[in-house]
Amino acid sequence: MPKPSKVSVRLMGIAVLAMLFLTGCGGPYFPFFEEPPAQEIVSLENMPPGNAQNGQALFMGKAHFEHEGPPCMGCHSVGENGILGGGAMGPNLTNVTADLDQADILGVLSNSGPVISPVMKPIYTDAPLTAQEQADLLAFLEASVGQPEAEREGWVLGISLGGSVFGAAVLGFIYRNRLRTVRRALVEKAQKESR
Ligand code: HEC
Numbered sequence: 001m002p003k004p005s006k007v008s009v010r011l012m013g014i015a016v017l018a019m020l021f022l023t024g025c026g027g028p029y030f031p032f033f034e035e036p037p038a039q040e041i042v043s044l045e046n047m048p049p050g051n052a053q054n055g056q057a058l059f060m061g062k063a064h065f066e067h068e069g070p071p072c073m074g075c076h077s078v079g080e081n082g083i084l085g086g087g088a089m090g091p092n093l094t095n096v097t098a099d100l101d102q103a104d105i106l107g108v109l110s111n112s113g114p115v116i117s118p119v120m121k122p123i124y125t126d127a128p129l130t131a132q133e134q135a136d137l138l139a140f141l142e143a144s145v146g147q148p149e150a151e152r153e154g155w156v157l158g159i160s161l162g163g164s165v166f167g168a169a170v171l172g173f174i175y176r177n178r179l180r181t182v183r184r185a186l187v188e189k190a191q192k193e194s195r
Contacts (some may be wrong), residue, residue, distance in 0.1 A: 037067050040131040041110045044049030044102055055140025056081065058133055069127035075119070077121070090119065094149050097142050105141060109134040110168045 061071030073081060075090035084091035096105065100115060107113010109129050111121045124135055128176075129137070 031115035036126045037128055039110050039112060039125070039128045040134070041112045042106055042131040043136055044106070048132050049104070050132075050135035050139030052135075052136070052139040052143040055138070055143075058136060059140055065127065065133055066130050067127040069124050069129060077149070078141065079144045079149060083146075090117070092149060093141055094144050094147055095149060097145055102138060102142075102191075105138055106134055 054063065058065060059072045059076075059078060061073060065071075072078075072090075072093075073087060075087040076093045077087065078093045100108070104113050104115045108115050108117055108120065109124070109127075111125055
């Protein structure tokens, strides 16, 4: 058997590293070889009792979903929950239980109801929410009805203004000597010429 060339050994090394990387990114299961876990479809009758506090922790990413789905606040806000009041890609869910009944919301969470989010479906099909997680999230959403919503604009403005001031300060610090030396050179040149 011919010895593998150096190049092919190196290529194999790269392939192994790439596979390890992909496994890491794919979460707890290998995305290409394993089926995602089954959707747990719950109804109001057989739903386990929900805990709004757990729901909030899951929503905010303080607690992890069993199948490693992304936290809701990446795309949604609820009341004042979220970074800058949460993501803006999905609708604000503060009063969602006024628009959708509980069964519809459970349907969204298990990709099985009359209301399906085309954005969420692929994500939470690969990383389904457990029955308990759905119940906790529902309890959290119910508890948030009527809460004041986060005032996002003020924060965004504040942070961007703060950022500009900080950036100016950093630039000023970096260029402080440069300006001085340039100015000194100019002054010296002018003095020389006027002599
Ligand atoms: C990747 C972004 C994203 C993530 C993460 C996400 N959502 Fe959504 N969600 C959306 C979008 C966008 C919609 C609106 C429907 C659409 O365009 O797909 C939506 C719709 C909904 C709705 C229906 C709202 C309505 O008025 O119809 C509910 C309820 C909901 N999401 C709850 C959640 C919960 C709970 C989580 C966390 C488990 C979550 N979402 C995670 C993007 C996201």
